[in-house]
Structure formats: C-alpha cells, structure tokens
Amino acid sequence: MNAISSVGLRNSLRIFETLMVKNASRVEIANELDLTKTTVGEITKNFIDLGFIREKEKTHDSRIGKPQTLLEIVPDAFHVAGIGILRKQVEGCIVDADGKILRRKSKYYKSFDYNSIINSIFEVTDDLIAGNRDKIDAIAFGAPGTLDSKNGIILKPAKFLEFENVPLAKIFSDRYKVNAWIENDADVAAIAEKYYGKGKNLNSFISIHMEEGIGSGIILNGEIHHGEYGYAGEMGHFLVKDNGTFKYLEDLYGADAILERTRMFGIPDFESLKKAEKNKDKKVIEFLQEIGEEVGAVIVSMIHLTGISTIFLGGKATYLGNTFLNSVRSTIKKYLFYDHEVKVELSTLGDAFVVALGASAHGRVKYVEKVLKK
Amino acid sequence: MNAISSVGLRNSLRIFETLMVKNASRVEIANELDLTKTTVGEITKNFIDLGFIREKEKTHDSRIGKPQTLLEIVPDAFHVAGIGILRKQVEGCIVDADGKILRRKSKYYKSFDYNSIINSIFEVTDDLIAGNRDKIDAIAFGAPGTLDSKNGIILKPAKFLEFENVPLAKIFSDRYKVNAWIENDADVAAIAEKYYGKGKNLNSFISIHMEEGIGSGIILNGEIHHGEYGYAGEMGHFLVKDNGTFKYLEDLYGADAILERTRMFGIPDFESLKKAEKNKDKKVIEFLQEIGEEVGAVIVSMIHLTGISTIFLGGKATYLGNTFLNSVRSTIKKYLFYDHEVKVELSTLGDAFVVALGASAHGRVKYVEKVLKK
Structure with missing residues (x-):
C-alpha cells in the first residue's frame, strides 16, 4: 500500500x-x-x-x-492494555480489538513517591500481560494533565506533582516493546462515555470527571476537542469567587476539598458520604446542595460558551447522589439564558475504572492509526 | 453540473x-x-x-x-450588502465578491419601537442599494442573539426585546427579491476579524464583542463554532458572583452597565470614558481595572475550557484603553493554570461597523453556497 x-x-x-x-x-x-x-x-x-x-x-x-x-x-485482530493512572491508585484492563474487556486489575499506591507509583503501574501491567493468553500490541494511559500527548510525557499534573515530567510512553514502550500513548484522564473518561456509556449515539457532549482535579472531555462532532497547548475542558480551573477572592473550582470542590469539608462532620470518605446522603443527614444535604449550585453555575457558563447541552457527571460525582444532581439541574434551569432542553445525567461507568476503559478505547484507535501509517 | x-x-x-x-x-x-x-x-x-x-x-x-x-x-462576480443591527443604530455596507467595501451607511434609531427600528434598517438598505452601480445579489445581517439562523428569525435578543421573533430574512428577501441570511453579531464580528483583522492567518481564536451584550465568536480550525441550539460563545451569560449572588457578566459589565457606573462620576459616554482614561482620572482607572479583572477572570475560564489562547477584544472594549487591556492581561497571567503564551489584543476594526463588515463576509460565503447548491 x-x-x-x-x-x-x-x-x-x-x-x-x-x-x-x-x-x-x-x-x-x-x-x-x-x-x-x-x-x-x-x-x-x-x-x-x-x-x-x-x-x-x-x-x-x-x-x-x-x-x-x-x-x-475482528476481536482478535489485536489486544490493547488500558491503564488509568489515578492519584491514589492505578486501574488497568486488557481489551480485544472489538472492545471486549478480557482482564482487569487495580492497585493502590503504597506511598506517593515516584518509585512507589511507577512500580505499582509496572505491577498492574505485568499482571495484566502475564494473564492474557495473547500478547498485547499497545498500551494506552489516561493520566492527570497537563501532559504532552504527542511525545507521551506527563508534564505538570495538578495535585499529583510527584509525577511531574515523566516520559511515560517511552518508559513503557522500552520496557514492554510495544507502542504506548498517553491522554488526559478526563478526555479518556469522555472517550469511555462515547464507546461504553451514555454518549454512544451522540454527536456532541461534555463528560465531567470529578476527582481531586475536575476535568472535562468535550466531544465535538464525534471527536474529542483538543486545545492548542495539549489541554481543553479544564473546568477545574474555572475561576469562581470565594468570599471575594478568585479560586479554582477544583480547589473548592475537588474530591480532596470535599472530604476536607465532610471530615468536619465526621465523614471520612465517599462511601460514607453516599450513605449520609441516603439517610438525609441535614449538614450533608446542605453541603451537597452547595456543591451542586457552584458546580452547576460553572456548567451553565460552559453550556453558554460551547452551545453543548448534554452533560455527563462522572468520577466522584457518582457518590454525591440525587441531592447533588438535582441541585445542578435546578441551578442550570434557573440560569440558562435561553430556554431549551439540557440533559444532565450521572455516568454509569464507575468512578475509577472508567479511566482505564477510556484509555483502552483510545489505544485501539491509536494502534489502528499506527498500523495504517506504516 | x-x-x-x-x-x-x-x-x-x-x-x-x-x-x-x-x-x-x-x-x-x-x-x-x-x-x-x-x-x-x-x-x-x-x-x-x-x-x-x-x-x-x-x-x-x-x-x-x-x-x-x-x-x-473576480470582484464583480457578485455584490453583497452586509447590515449590522446594533441596539442603538444600524450599520451597513456593500462589498464586492472580493470583499472590497463599495459603500457604507449608518443610522441611529429615532426611537426603540419595532417600526422605528425596521424602518431605519429599510432606509439604510435602500440607500446602499440606490447608490450602488450594480444590483446586489444578497443581504446578510449580524444581529443580537438568540436567533434561528437556519430560518432567518431573530428570536429573543438580550437587551433588545422590542425586536423579538422577527422573521428578518423573509422580510428582506420579500422586499428586495434577493436571498437574505442572519447570523449572531459576535459571530460575524469574529468573521470580520478572520477576513479583515488580526485573525487573518490564524486557525483558532476567540473574538470578544463587548456591547450591551457581551458575545464572543469562536473560530475553531478556521470555522465559526456553532452550538446545538443556534448559539455558542455567550460569554455575557457566564455566571459571576456579585456580593454572593450569581449575575450574568453582561449585566455587570455590558456597555450599558458600564455607563451606568461611570455616570456616577460624571462620564456619560464611551468617548468621554476614553478621554478620562487618557487623563488618568483615578476613579476611572480603578473602575477600568475592576472591569479588566472580572472580564479577565472569565477569559481565563474560557481559555481553560477551550484551549484556545488567542483572544481579540472588540466593540466597546476598544474605548477602555490600555488600563483595561493590561488588567485583563495581568489577570490572565496570574491565573493561567499552566504557563504558555496567551495573546490578548484589542481589535482594530472599530466598535460598530465591524458587525456590518462581518455580515457582508458571511453573506459572500452564503451566496456562493447558494449558487453551488443550485
């Protein structure tokens, strides 16, 4: 050819x-x-x-x-490993060319120095590969940005600075002798939504990924929208006013900031927060409404800017329940400048594995691209 | 064919x-x-x-x-009238197929009822056509949104509600027996920037149009970005907090809101504001810095969301001088989450005629499309 x-x-x-x-x-x-x-x-x-x-x-x-x-x-045309690098754990899977999940594996980091993190990623990858009957043809990562996806380097990941300037693709292609690619965590979560979730037959939508960082992936006419400097959809870095001072949204309502607030009323983690919401704990309900209003206000601005009106909320958002979701929805209804349908739903893809799954789908496309370019 | x-x-x-x-x-x-x-x-x-x-x-x-x-x-292949419907006046021009401006005309509305406005637009259009040696082949409008550009209807224009639900394209194609199209004012201002201004050789940029409404046109890979419901770039409807309450940006810093504030220190219009800025009037300088910070903070969020880092400020922004521009720039520098080049400049295309000029460029493309579809 x-x-x-x-x-x-x-x-x-x-x-x-x-x-x-x-x-x-x-x-x-x-x-x-x-x-x-x-x-x-x-x-x-x-x-x-x-x-x-x-x-x-x-x-x-x-x-x-x-x-x-x-x-x-053809399912067995090739196999790809998708690895989600989260801030507390690594999640991985192997999929076939048709996207069927063949294996899954995850591991929490023992500590948060570079060596501990990279060794956990190696362990998960080794284990995935060892258990797969066929060899894998590529590895793709989802990781916190900013990153240089062209050269496969994690640059300066917000709230994950021990992993700054890591040439991840090279490390893994050297070690496993396969092609490796990296992509922003929120972007691969949006890709997962497109191939496995509620975005399947949608042309355009925004998938919000709430973790320590709050990212979003913007699917525009079927394609992930990339900015000029390797990032876009960085809603966690929207400026919001907190007592008259500009703060980043994720510094107020990222997963870590949320737990810092809930610990004050005795709630140490998201599972407990989910239970407290179900039990209609008054303080928790009020706080979840506050998060819904503040995140909802940013979503209103995002809708007004992009003209995209289908929004999926994933990551830790899925633990915040209907109190949060309804607060987001009513804030949007209140402030949408022009009356039209807006769809806001929680993702059903889970809060952590979605990054691995989206990375694997991204890897399938990148692998096909690589073969076609040969 | x-x-x-x-x-x-x-x-x-x-x-x-x-x-x-x-x-x-x-x-x-x-x-x-x-x-x-x-x-x-x-x-x-x-x-x-x-x-x-x-x-x-x-x-x-x-x-x-x-x-x-x-x-x-070929310049004489066709002629197009571009009409900018602003909130206080109508601006018009006729251009040839190559974009050369053949005639210009503008008129302030005598009053703000529907009849007065539409008659002013008729007068300007009549006068443009009467003075043109060749007949015109199409008319294109730039107007405040929201609008239904597919069907040529102005729907619900913010701060211009006397012009709600006006089937503008039909009115003008019936009267002048030529095709007529409408497009959002901020979008045609961005189109003007692309063909006549600083956006000439740029793939992606955002052109902000500050009038009573604050709109923006997003040029993405050379094309104007349209949302799913006929709007996008509605930065004037970003939610910003004012004393703890959400307000729309344009209700705080639209042209009318700015003059409402400056009248308190004796400045009735933008020409006087421009002079006061040059004379370093202390109250004016402080207020312009405030506008720059608040608008700048919204621009930071827009850059983070779109990943686009070239911004042109047009419309009344051009009267706010370097005090405003420098305040916008320093706010962006302070809050950009990831250090890279950002270009923020004032448009040089003027504050009102730009809408007519952009409309004419839009009309040239629409006319070619129409002929090709025949």
Whole structure:
C-alpha cells in the first residue's frame, strides 16, 4: 500500500470508530459519515485485508430494499492494555480489538513517591500481560494533565506533582516493546462515555470527571476537542469567587476539598458520604446542595460558551447522589439564558475504572492509526 | 453540473474562503487545506466556469521550483450588502465578491419601537442599494442573539426585546427579491476579524464583542463554532458572583452597565470614558481595572475550557484603553493554570461597523453556497 494521505487516514479512523460503536453496512457508514460509497469501499477493503474487520451476516434494511452486509471488527485482530493512572491508585484492563474487556486489575499506591507509583503501574501491567493468553500490541494511559500527548510525557499534573515530567510512553514502550500513548484522564473518561456509556449515539457532549482535579472531555462532532497547548475542558480551573477572592473550582470542590469539608462532620470518605446522603443527614444535604449550585453555575457558563447541552457527571460525582444532581439541574434551569432542553445525567461507568476503559478505547484507535501509517 | 455532494460543497466553500483571505495557487490551496490536487483542480475549474474566480499572473514559489498560477476572486462576480443591527443604530455596507467595501451607511434609531427600528434598517438598505452601480445579489445581517439562523428569525435578543421573533430574512428577501441570511453579531464580528483583522492567518481564536451584550465568536480550525441550539460563545451569560449572588457578566459589565457606573462620576459616554482614561482620572482607572479583572477572570475560564489562547477584544472594549487591556492581561497571567503564551489584543476594526463588515463576509460565503447548491 502507498503511504496513506492525511485525508485517507482521517476517513479510515472515522470508519473504524464507527464500527467501535456498532456493526454497520458500507451504505450506513457512507451515509453517517457523509463519505462516498467508493471511499468507504476502498477503506473497508483495506481494513479487511489487514484482518481488522470482516463481513458479518446480511441484514435487511427496508429503506434500501436489499440485504446489506454488516461489517464488524475482528476481536482478535489485536489486544490493547488500558491503564488509568489515578492519584491514589492505578486501574488497568486488557481489551480485544472489538472492545471486549478480557482482564482487569487495580492497585493502590503504597506511598506517593515516584518509585512507589511507577512500580505499582509496572505491577498492574505485568499482571495484566502475564494473564492474557495473547500478547498485547499497545498500551494506552489516561493520566492527570497537563501532559504532552504527542511525545507521551506527563508534564505538570495538578495535585499529583510527584509525577511531574515523566516520559511515560517511552518508559513503557522500552520496557514492554510495544507502542504506548498517553491522554488526559478526563478526555479518556469522555472517550469511555462515547464507546461504553451514555454518549454512544451522540454527536456532541461534555463528560465531567470529578476527582481531586475536575476535568472535562468535550466531544465535538464525534471527536474529542483538543486545545492548542495539549489541554481543553479544564473546568477545574474555572475561576469562581470565594468570599471575594478568585479560586479554582477544583480547589473548592475537588474530591480532596470535599472530604476536607465532610471530615468536619465526621465523614471520612465517599462511601460514607453516599450513605449520609441516603439517610438525609441535614449538614450533608446542605453541603451537597452547595456543591451542586457552584458546580452547576460553572456548567451553565460552559453550556453558554460551547452551545453543548448534554452533560455527563462522572468520577466522584457518582457518590454525591440525587441531592447533588438535582441541585445542578435546578441551578442550570434557573440560569440558562435561553430556554431549551439540557440533559444532565450521572455516568454509569464507575468512578475509577472508567479511566482505564477510556484509555483502552483510545489505544485501539491509536494502534489502528499506527498500523495504517506504516 | 450534477447536484453537489455535501463533501464537495464543504471543500468548495473552504477553497473560496481561502481565496477570501489571500490569492493562492492550486498547489498552495491543496497543501493548506489537506486536499488532493485533483479535488482542488475540479473545484477551482467549477469556480472559474461560474465566473467567481480567475487566474492571476504567475508567481515563483522557490519550494516547488516552477512558476505557479495564482487564483483570485473576480470582484464583480457578485455584490453583497452586509447590515449590522446594533441596539442603538444600524450599520451597513456593500462589498464586492472580493470583499472590497463599495459603500457604507449608518443610522441611529429615532426611537426603540419595532417600526422605528425596521424602518431605519429599510432606509439604510435602500440607500446602499440606490447608490450602488450594480444590483446586489444578497443581504446578510449580524444581529443580537438568540436567533434561528437556519430560518432567518431573530428570536429573543438580550437587551433588545422590542425586536423579538422577527422573521428578518423573509422580510428582506420579500422586499428586495434577493436571498437574505442572519447570523449572531459576535459571530460575524469574529468573521470580520478572520477576513479583515488580526485573525487573518490564524486557525483558532476567540473574538470578544463587548456591547450591551457581551458575545464572543469562536473560530475553531478556521470555522465559526456553532452550538446545538443556534448559539455558542455567550460569554455575557457566564455566571459571576456579585456580593454572593450569581449575575450574568453582561449585566455587570455590558456597555450599558458600564455607563451606568461611570455616570456616577460624571462620564456619560464611551468617548468621554476614553478621554478620562487618557487623563488618568483615578476613579476611572480603578473602575477600568475592576472591569479588566472580572472580564479577565472569565477569559481565563474560557481559555481553560477551550484551549484556545488567542483572544481579540472588540466593540466597546476598544474605548477602555490600555488600563483595561493590561488588567485583563495581568489577570490572565496570574491565573493561567499552566504557563504558555496567551495573546490578548484589542481589535482594530472599530466598535460598530465591524458587525456590518462581518455580515457582508458571511453573506459572500452564503451566496456562493447558494449558487453551488443550485
């Protein structure tokens, strides 16, 4: 095959990504992606030759009137490890080319120095690989930003500074002899939402990932939106006024800041917070309403700026219950400048594993890109 | 010609837009837009057949080694009227296909009822057309949102409610027997910045338009970003805290709110405010610093969310001088979460005419689209 053009590469990846969401016929793909049938035919032939996709049984599409051959991803075409580097633990999984989870593994860091963290990541990766019947073809990471995803370097991760300036991709590609990529944790959480969660058939949405940092991934016309300096969606660094002083949102309502406040009324962790919300503990309810108002106000500004009106709340947000969710919703309803539908829902993908899962989906796309560029 | 495909239409418009910025050879266009030479050849041939573009003298590109034929837009291919509907006046111009301004006209509304406003717009349009040697082929408007640009209806314009639910495009296409389109005022100001101002060779930037409303147009990869409900960039509806209560930014620092404050120290309009800033009037300086901090803090949040780091400040911002600009810049420098270059500059396109100018550029693209779709 000749060197692929950048247009051809982009179209190829869009087709593979479409098949990551669902099996589809060539005609359906052409319609959905606004490509000619010739282009789709050429690209899918190439993918079939590579062994990445194959024809499935025929289906009958009543609009077209004749049976269509569905295309599907070949599960064993390749295997990818997805690793989520969180601030307290590492989460990992291995998936096949079609996204089925083959193995999972996680580990809390023993301490928070660089060596302890990197060794935990090695252990999880070793264990994932050792238990997988086939070798893996790539590793992809989700990690707190800022990071240089082009060169695979974690730069200056907020609230995780022991892991500053780590050339993660190189360390792992050297050790495991496979390609490795990194991406922002909130971005891969949004990618997970797109392939496994509530974002499956949506063109545009914002996925908010509330941990110690509060990030968001912006899916715009089916693609993750990247800024000019390797970050975007940094809602945790929205400026909000606290007693007349500007503070970052995540310094007031990041997971650590929330627990610092709840400890004052005897609640040490998010599981206990979840229980207290269910038991309608008055102080807890008031505090959760406050978080909902402040985070909700930032979401209003985000909706007004982006014009995107589907929002998923993930990470530790899933522990804050309906009190928080309803407070976010009523704040949006109160302040939306123009009356239209806004959908705000909690993610159902879990608070920590979602980063590993999203990283694996990102890795599948990056691996296909790598092969096509060869 | 066969019905154009949506891919073909998009590529055609991208090529025309490139020539709206500068004359370029087919090879340069292909490289810049990442299109094949065949595609560029077919599309430019079609434009030449339509009489929209023509070959200019040959130039020598040292990287390619042989003379390249430059393409340029044929100025008299069509004429478009651009009309800016502001809250106190209407501004208008006629431009040729290559964007040269042939006529200008403006008029303050006598009163603020619907009839007075629409008659002022008719007068300006009549006068523009009467004085133009050729007939015009289209009219495009920039107006305060929200609006339904697809159907040409002004819906619910903030601080301009006498002009609610006005089917502007239909009124003008009926009266003048030409196509008419409308677009958000801040969006067309950004379009003006792209074709006439500091955004000429930039891929992504945010153009802020400070009037009674504070809007912004987001240019993302060369295209204006539209939200799902016909708005985006609504920074005037960012929520900011004022004495513990959420307010919209534009209710605190829109042009009318600014003058309400300055009247308390005897300054009735923006010209006087500009003079007072130059004379270093202490109260004025303090107030301008306050505006710079509050608007600057919102800009910080916008940069963090979009990852876009080139910002132009237009509209009434151009009257607020270096005191305001420096306060915005130092606020950004203070709170940017990750150290990188940010460019913040005042627009040089003027505070009111920019809407008419941007509308005319928008109208040129819409007119070409209309002809291609025929």
